[in-house]
Amino acid sequence: MTTTVDPRPVLEVEGLSLSVPGHDGPVPLLADVGLVVRPGETVGLVGESGSGKSLTIRTALGLTPRRARTAGRVTVDGLDVLSAGRGELRELRRHTAAMVFQDPRASVNGSRTIGAHLVEGLRAGGVDRRQARARAVELLERVGIREPARAMRRHPGEFSGGMLQRVVIAGALSTNPRLLLADEPTTALDVTTQAEVVSLLTSMQAEAGMGMVFVTHDLTLAAAVCDRVVVMYAGRVVEVAAGDELFRSPAHPYTAALLDAHPGLHGPRAALRAVPGRPLALAETPSGCSFRDRCTEADDACAEEVPALRRHGGSDAACLRPGREAWA
Amino acid sequence: MTLTVPALRARRVRRNRRGPVAVVGAAVFLAVVVVAAVAAPLLAPYSPDATSLLDSLLPPGSPGHLLGTDSTGRDVLSRLLYGARLSLLAPLGVVLASTVLGVAVGLVAARGPRWADLLLSRTMDIAFAFPSLLLAMLAVAVFGAGLAAPMVALSIAYTPFVGRVVRSLAVQEGSRAYVESYAVMGFSTTWVTLRHLLPNLAPALAAQAALAFGYALIDLATLSFLGLGVRPPESDWGSMIAQAQPAILQGLPASAIVPGVTVLLTVIAVNLLGEHLGSSVGRTDRERA
Amino acid sequence: GGAGSAFDAKITTDVPAPTTDVAEVTWNLATGEPPTLDPAQSALENISTVVGNVCEGLFTYDADYGLQPALAESVDHPDDLTYVFTLRQGVTFWDGAPVTAEDVVYSIDRVLDPANASPWAAWAINLQSVAVTSPDTVTVTLNRPDPLVEGVFALPAFVVVEKAYAEQAGAAFGTAGGGLMCTGPYELDSWTQGQDIVLTRNPDWWNTDVTPRVDKATFTFVTDPSAQIASLRSGETDGQWIIPTSAYDQLSESGDLLFGESLQTSFISVTDLTGPLGDPEAREALREAVDYQGISQSVYRGTAQPLKALVPPSAYGYSTDTYEAAYDALPEPAQDLDRVAEITADDEAATQPVTLAYLAASDEDTRSATAIADAANQGGMDVQLKPLSPPEFGAFFTSPDSRQGVDALLSTGYLDTPEPLTYYQFFATGSFYNFGGWSNADYDALIAQAQTTTDDDERADLVTRAQAIILDAGVVMPVVQPDTSVYHGSDLTGLVPRQSYFYTPWLTQLGGV
Amino acid sequence: MSGTETGPVLQVTGLRKTYGSAVAIDGVDFTLERGGSLGIVGESGSGKTTTARILVGLERATAGQVLLDGEDVTTPSRRDRRRRARSIQMIFQDPYLSFDPRLTVEESIAEPLRLHGHGDRARIRATVATLCDQVGLSTRNAAALPRDLSGGQRQRAAIARALGIEPRVLVLDEAVAALDVSIQAQVLTLLDRIRRDTGVSYVFVSHDLAVVRYATDTVLVMRHGAVVEEGGTEQVLSAPRHPYTQLLLASVPAPGWDPAAVAAANRALAPADRG
Amino acid sequence: MTVRAGTTRWVLGRLAGASGTVVVASVVVYAALQLVPGDPLATLTGGKRLTESQLDVLRQTYGLDKGFVAGYLDWAGHVARFDLGTSSVYQDSVNSLLASRLPVSLALIGYAAVVTVVLGLGVAVVSAVAGRRTATLATVLTSGAAATPPFVAVIVLLAVFSVGLGWFPVTGAGSGFLDRVWHLTLPAVAMAIAAFGVLARVGQAAFADQLRREHVEVARSRGVGRAAVLRRHVVRNSLGPVVTVVGLLLASLFVGTAVVETAFGINGIGAFLVSSVSRQDFPVVQAVSLLAVVVFVVISTAVDLLLPVLDPQLRPAVTR
Numbered sequence A: 001m002t003t004t005v006d007p008r009p010v011l012e013v014e015g016l017s018l019s020v021p022g023h024d025g026p027v028p029l030l031a032d033v034g035l036v037v038r039p040g041e042t043v044g045l046v047g048e049s050g051s052g053k054s055l056t057i058r059t060a061l062g063l064t065p066r067r068a069r070t071a072g073r074v075t076v077d078g079l080d081v082l083s084a085g086r087g088e089l090r091e092l093r094r095h096t097a098a099m100v101f102q103d104p105r106a107s108v109n110g111s112r113t114i115g116a117h118l119v120e121g122l123r124a125g126g127v128d129r130r131q132a133r134a135r136a137v138e139l140l141e142r143v144g145i146r147e148p149a150r151a152m153r154r155h156p157g158e159f160s161g162g163m164l165q166r167v168v169i170a171g172a173l174s175t176n177p178r179l180l181l182a183d184e185p186t187t188a189l190d191v192t193t194q195a196e197v198v199s200l201l202t203s204m205q206a207e208a209g210m211g212m213v214f215v216t217h218d219l220t221l222a223a224a225v226c227d228r229v230v231v232m233y234a235g236r237v238v239e240v241a242a243g244d245e246l247f248r249s250p251a252h253p254y255t256a257a258l259l260d261a262h263p264g265l266h267g268p269r270a271a272l273r274a275v276p277g278r279p280l281a282l283a284e285t286p287s288g289c290s291f292r293d294r295c296t297e298a299d300d301a302c303a304e305e306v307p308a309l310r311r312h313g314g315s316d317a318a319c320l321r322p323g324r325e326a327w328a
Numbered sequence B: 001m002t003l004t005v006p007a008l009r010a011r012r013v014r015r016n017r018r019g020p021v022a023v024v025g026a027a028v029f030l031a032v033v034v035v036a037a038v039a040a041p042l043l044a045p046y047s048p049d050a051t052s053l054l055d056s057l058l059p060p061g062s063p064g065h066l067l068g069t070d071s072t073g074r075d076v077l078s079r080l081l082y083g084a085r086l087s088l089l090a091p092l093g094v095v096l097a098s099t100v101l102g103v104a105v106g107l108v109a110a111r112g113p114r115w116a117d118l119l120l121s122r123t124m125d126i127a128f129a130f131p132s133l134l135l136a137m138l139a140v141a142v143f144g145a146g147l148a149a150p151m152v153a154l155s156i157a158y159t160p161f162v163g164r165v166v167r168s169l170a171v172q173e174g175s176r177a178y179v180e181s182y183a184v185m186g187f188s189t190t191w192v193t194l195r196h197l198l199p200n201l202a203p204a205l206a207a208q209a210a211l212a213f214g215y216a217l218i219d220l221a222t223l224s225f226l227g228l229g230v231r232p233p234e235s236d237w238g239s240m241i242a243q244a245q246p247a248i249l250q251g252l253p254a255s256a257i258v259p260g261v262t263v264l265l266t267v268i269a270v271n272l273l274g275e276h277l278g279s280s281v282g283r284t285d286r287e288r289a
Numbered sequence C: 001g002g003a004g005s006a007f008d009a010k011i012t013t014d015v016p017a018p019t020t021d022v023a024e025v026t027w028n029l030a031t032g033e034p035p036t037l038d039p040a041q042s043a044l045e046n047i048s049t050v051v052g053n054v055c056e057g058l059f060t061y062d063a064d065y066g067l068q069p070a071l072a073e074s075v076d077h078p079d080d081l082t083y084v085f086t087l088r089q090g091v092t093f094w095d096g097a098p099v100t101a102e103d104v105v106y107s108i109d110r111v112l113d114p115a116n117a118s119p120w121a122a123w124a125i126n127l128q129s130v131a132v133t134s135p136d137t138v139t140v141t142l143n144r145p146d147p148l149v150e151g152v153f154a155l156p157a158f159v160v161v162e163k164a165y166a167e168q169a170g171a172a173f174g175t176a177g178g179g180l181m182c183t184g185p186y187e188l189d190s191w192t193q194g195q196d197i198v199l200t201r202n203p204d205w206w207n208t209d210v211t212p213r214v215d216k217a218t219f220t221f222v223t224d225p226s227a228q229i230a231s232l233r234s235g236e237t238d239g240q241w242i243i244p245t246s247a248y249d250q251l252s253e254s255g256d257l258l259f260g261e262s263l264q265t266s267f268i269s270v271t272d273l274t275g276p277l278g279d280p281e282a283r284e285a286l287r288e289a290v291d292y293q294g295i296s297q298s299v300y301r302g303t304a305q306p307l308k309a310l311v312p313p314s315a316y317g318y319s320t321d322t323y324e325a326a327y328d329a330l331p332e333p334a335q336d337l338d339r340v341a342e343i344t345a346d347d348e349a350a351t352q353p354v355t356l357a358y359l360a361a362s363d364e365d366t367r368s369a370t371a372i373a374d375a376a377n378q379g380g381m382d383v384q385l386k387p388l389s390p391p392e393f394g395a396f397f398t399s400p401d402s403r404q405g406v407d408a409l410l411s412t413g414y415l416d417t418p419e420p421l422t423y424y425q426f427f428a429t430g431s432f433y434n435f436g437g438w439s440n441a442d443y444d445a446l447i448a449q450a451q452t453t454t455d456d457d458e459r460a461d462l463v464t465r466a467q468a469i470i471l472d473a474g475v476v477m478p479v480v481q482p483d484t485s486v487y488h489g490s491d492l493t494g495l496v497p498r499q500s501y502f503y504t505p506w507l508t509q510l511g512g513v
Numbered sequence D: 001m002s003g004t005e006t007g008p009v010l011q012v013t014g015l016r017k018t019y020g021s022a023v024a025i026d027g028v029d030f031t032l033e034r035g036g037s038l039g040i041v042g043e044s045g046s047g048k049t050t051t052a053r054i055l056v057g058l059e060r061a062t063a064g065q066v067l068l069d070g071e072d073v074t075t076p077s078r079r080d081r082r083r084r085a086r087s088i089q090m091i092f093q094d095p096y097l098s099f100d101p102r103l104t105v106e107e108s109i110a111e112p113l114r115l116h117g118h119g120d121r122a123r124i125r126a127t128v129a130t131l132c133d134q135v136g137l138s139t140r141n142a143a144a145l146p147r148d149l150s151g152g153q154r155q156r157a158a159i160a161r162a163l164g165i166e167p168r169v170l171v172l173d174e175a176v177a178a179l180d181v182s183i184q185a186q187v188l189t190l191l192d193r194i195r196r197d198t199g200v201s202y203v204f205v206s207h208d209l210a211v212v213r214y215a216t217d218t219v220l221v222m223r224h225g226a227v228v229e230e231g232g233t234e235q236v237l238s239a240p241r242h243p244y245t246q247l248l249l250a251s252v253p254a255p256g257w258d259p260a261a262v263a264a265a266n267r268a269l270a271p272a273d274r275g
Numbered sequence E: 001m002t003v004r005a006g007t008t009r010w011v012l013g014r015l016a017g018a019s020g021t022v023v024v025a026s027v028v029v030y031a032a033l034q035l036v037p038g039d040p041l042a043t044l045t046g047g048k049r050l051t052e053s054q055l056d057v058l059r060q061t062y063g064l065d066k067g068f069v070a071g072y073l074d075w076a077g078h079v080a081r082f083d084l085g086t087s088s089v090y091q092d093s094v095n096s097l098l099a100s101r102l103p104v105s106l107a108l109i110g111y112a113a114v115v116t117v118v119l120g121l122g123v124a125v126v127s128a129v130a131g132r133r134t135a136t137l138a139t140v141l142t143s144g145a146a147a148t149p150p151f152v153a154v155i156v157l158l159a160v161f162s163v164g165l166g167w168f169p170v171t172g173a174g175s176g177f178l179d180r181v182w183h184l185t186l187p188a189v190a191m192a193i194a195a196f197g198v199l200a201r202v203g204q205a206a207f208a209d210q211l212r213r214e215h216v217e218v219a220r221s222r223g224v225g226r227a228a229v230l231r232r233h234v235v236r237n238s239l240g241p242v243v244t245v246v247g248l249l250l251a252s253l254f255v256g257t258a259v260v261e262t263a264f265g266i267n268g269i270g271a272f273l274v275s276s277v278s279r280q281d282f283p284v285v286q287a288v289s290l291l292a293v294v295v296f297v298v299i300s301t302a303v304d305l306l307l308p309v310l311d312p313q314l315r316p317a318v319t320r
């Protein structure tokens, strides 16, 4: 961690649980999720599909599923989101926090122009029309769109995915938010484009001193980009560690297994170690540690209760048997 | 009515909001109607043609005539029961014919050679330009009033609706990897189309057919209402309404309203079932996506 | 009886005369927009209803069907075969041109000209020539004596139109575009296709004895009974001839609904004597199956009377005693299902399939036919119904092919004049309307003799004898005589409902209370 | 396996495919040795899928030649369909979509066996059981409908179905891209084992260099429909010669990764792609 | 430039396709006459005895003594010059017969269209944003409406509002603007009920579909107000299906006038068609059929051309 630590986090998630009504009783989706993001800091949120990454960060904007029940505390720049009223939430979305979604093509209304998309956010934030247009052109220029004035009049269909994601980022940053939530912003893009988008995001973040949550299922990417990485499995946080630390010595067996399962590009070509079974949703998990069914280290003790996050080496891990030496 | 396409479009994205109660109710109602049609001779208290001029236009609930009598003193209940036969059979015939034709056309267009697609799609575009009721009336102008000509005309008029839906579903389904994987495994297009693709379209087709049944029922009843459809001695619900129309003005609308409400309920029930079928198609779609 | 049964209707023979002028009336034509107003084509009720007010012939009928001179001032009848008509002086067409003998001859020739294909041409088959004999006389010469010939010139087809105008209009004469040129009390002001026909009063009408009180009449074309009721009740339209039975209750509450004796007959005619109905017993069975009471009470709601003979008593325009005596002697019509069953039990032919056709557009005919077929079938017959659409009905009269497979026809017809012979002559051998090809030498002889008999009593005797023969044969089966009806708002008066509204200037009778 | 001929199992020369005026691939050549595994990598739209589809006869090449066991199968014909099917099979990206949703996994696996004459009912049932066993599907899995299986299980079923035909070449188009990392590893190890056990050859299409490194012996790097570099996988990945290959490699995140530098390199390579 | 050229070509292609449809449809309409059992000439005279010169005109107009193709070309030539023949019932030019009936039908269709669109979209919007209960109620209402055959609507409206309450005049078309509106209200409502149901349901579905889309979520995540989201992202993006359905409904209203005009005694095209069909007035039936086809083609072509203007996502590939 190289940035100065601000005493007040822009995002603080504490003991967040979330459930939705199902056919027979409520279906739990998140349990006891915790997360802290300080200004200027990038926090990675990693996990396989369905682990609850998107749900967690959407909660920060008050975008919970319909009829969802929540417990715990989510604070964004001092505002308690879960108990905030409609007006407060709108203010939060307009000024304090912004989000970038996975698929830029779905994020931008295909019927309207790029300009309309950008101006809309600014206008919602209270900027007058002329200023908003000027600001939008400026932003497009900053995210590297050529001929920004002309681009304003073009439609999303005329842009490539990478270019469109730049537009989306420009839109998200237009109101100078204190917190940026990026939900797999590069998954839908080519590898080469991914680098561009990531570098754009990080440079803009550094410039503005925002806090950023970077969601991805790619551990290596998270480790490379983030100051701190939070690993989720089945709706729970299983490990929190600094990026390089996590990569070097994963504390939770699940993190280790993920690293083992991913073929590497560098170093010797090691045999893959596959994780048996499949990723589970919170509602399907066994008692105790969610991962114990698939874990090679697990024993009867793991079934007793859900392990709390505990310090292990450079990480916090929710495991009774952490610290197996991982992939070198 | 020429509204099958939007109705189907609506189906694809509609959530199934109505509970199973409505669907079960619809199914029960239709079952009752079908049983009534089949068992009309057993159930009907009178012959549907038995007139009694001096007992005409009795209100529902009159002794011996549960639903009253019509303007020639025939028992409305008995006529309703017997009328159910043609009222259901004729649209059924239209739906069967147009479904068979439409499926053939749609599948050939979707899966056959390009020229066939161009030809069939263009033909369907042109056929669309004739609203079904207009085509039926044209047939009546040519061949005279009666059921046969309008039935043929409606079968033709509905074919492009089915054909277009089948074509687009088949194209969509055909782009699914499983269809291509059968081709890679060496199966012929015809085999894959008939053995795998068609059965997978069946629920959507059934939904479409249910909607078409409702439209055919309405179209045929409309013709009868206008005096261009069923002719005595045959009768259906539409012709019952047509014959009862003058009595509305005598302040005795029962013999018109009874078959009118029956038509309405039948159409609603059929639509409900069709939508239910359609929404279950939608569900598997969502699961796949 | 059911809720749809009899309506308390009285025959009106006398109404108060109008006392005030009316600027405008709107009148509905129940059978819809006339296809044309060309008098030569006026075989339809809706044409005549309008044309009767705008065009006049040499003669017209008074309220009691008495022949009255119109454009002819007098007629001279020097011998059995010659009629000399002297034209009324000073009569002008609407455009101011005087009516000349040439116009009269032209108008008659128009009807006779095969190129114009007038359905009325047959009425004048006894005419040998029509000629101008002086500036104000027209002479008609016959092939053979014809007691009915003066009546011909009171028929709606033989009205006088302006030759110059008609020739110029050509085929368009009488259409919305072509217009008309006549002499009547009303002028054709405008005809908006699909919307209305407007007549305005002719200020220069020759007949100063009668003062029309209505300045302007607008004819609408609503055919649907419900729509008719609504518009009549709301006062949107002021009146209408021929009121649908279903409208009686509502209209009698909101205005004047009057019934009058008509010259109409609803009857079954056997159209195929080679089929099962060739058997007299089978014909009798069908006749016994008719529910006369039910039809008059329920179908016509009491506004029709069971009928014993084809020509109803109201059409006995002369020698009433002779005709009525003959009528009274006929058996009372009544349904007798036992008799039907008896016949079908013995007689194979009476159980053969019989097809009964009727005009589907008529609610009354439809219901009558339905009831007749059902009753006959209950008695063991096998009667199938065949509804005829308007074109099929039209074709039925013109093309033998379209009568194929039909054994009998239920229809409602009317006599144009109170002369029973005009109806009975249709059933002589070879006559146009004798579709069944029925042939009876005695009957033919009686009719032929009557046609040349100018003495009324003698003719009546001949006709009643012919009537007995045809009724006995059962090839025509009278069913009921429906009343004619008119409705108008209670602010209007002057119309006595009768058959003659078809072809007389009835608008001149109408006025405010 | 039944292949007795010697020499490369698949030989592709001068392959070209155009859609109207758009060129999807142009001048693709390669050979695949018996029992070998050839990777095709490249960015989106570079023509990987098009190449794969031409190989299995789903697409007709505009020009060029495909030799399968020395036999020209470039133009798919109705008659050869079955013969070609016996030599070459394909696994699609989305394992869910590659099954008829109405049929159980067993039935789906049995169907091609019947078409290709693998004996009577009993023998086919036995073969299906063996195949399921081979890819690690339990009997319960085999009796299930595709929608009741997980992504990894479905992909196994797809592999079993393709193997039933005993092809000499298996074309895998992004066969593991839709899977979670933990599952992806399961399928990759399975594929590895099958290749060793049966001697089948792979054409392995992927955009993931690390996966290609693990699953293939030789690799083809495609860009804009053309092959920009080819060679032994280890060699190409450790010492890339073409700037595009270098860029691809640099784009893959790793500890100490500098996205800004990669972005700059990308811009330098394709300045025209912007805006 | 290429975009322009491609667009022009696409538009011209659409127009050519539309004309083609009309031509083929006219062949069908012409062929219908030949299909009537019996002599076409007899059909055209409607059993009337006409003069030889009138018959000649008929033979010429319909090319009766030539082959099918030459005959069609003769007839099509007349039709192209707006000579639609002579009614066999009225012996008047079909042109003028139609011309006098068209205005009232158009007024009726226009009125019904306004009712359909205003009510349909209104209910759709309300049920898209309203709570579950209101939405369910709206769905029940619109399902019922969509299934209501026009003749049932007519019966009920007549029984309740005319015979019962007497609120509305139930016949004729009235004259002058207000009077006409008053006269046409019930007929327009009868025509609009089913169309309203269908439109509301399609609108509802389209709105619900858009509401689930990510761009709506994005807009909400940026703090854009509810009304603005609804207007700019939901309604705007649903214009495609909505306009398509409105087009289809409009086209179907034309034939829908048949029932309503007949029952309400309005002398419009629809009632004219019905009476002409039952009287076998072939020239009129042919003309109205052609007119209906042309109306359909014009509307659907207009919708096709309009859609890309409304929604760039629906632009044909060439313009990208």
Ligand SMILES: Nc1ncnc2c1ncn2[C@@H]1O[C@H](COP(=O)(O)OP(=O)(O)OP(=O)(O)O)[C@@H](O)[C@H]1O
Pocket: A020, A029, A047, A048, A049, A050, A051, A052, A053, A054, A055, A056, A065, A066, A217, A281, A282
């Ligand atoms: N609105 C919802 N209603 C019910 N369940 C939901 C809803 N949204 C998400 N879920 C469930 O919650 C779980 C977590 O979903 P989430 O989208 O947060 O996963 P994720 O980690 O973002 O996965 P991915 O990598 O696929 O995006 C999943 O099992 C999902 O099915």
Ligand SMILES: Nc1ncnc2c1ncn2[C@@H]1O[C@H](COP(=O)(O)OP(=O)(O)OP(=O)(O)O)[C@@H](O)[C@H]1O
Pocket: D019, D022, D023, D024, D025, D042, D043, D044, D045, D046, D047, D048, D049, D050, D051, D207
């Ligand atoms: N049916 C088609 N019609 C027109 N163009 C096509 C078609 N299929 C592919 N293309 C084009 O051909 C090019 C190559 O496509 P292809 O699918 O082979 O790429 P790919 O390398 O598989 O990409 P991805 O990684 O996205 O799957 C692309 O530019 C694509 O747009």
Ligand SMILES: [Mg+2]
Pocket: A053, A054, A055, A183
């Ligand atoms: Mg997610």
Ligand SMILES: [Mg+2]
Pocket: D048, D049, D050
């Ligand atoms: Mg691909």
Ligand code: NI
Pocket: A153, A154, A155, E312
């Ligand atoms: Ni644009």
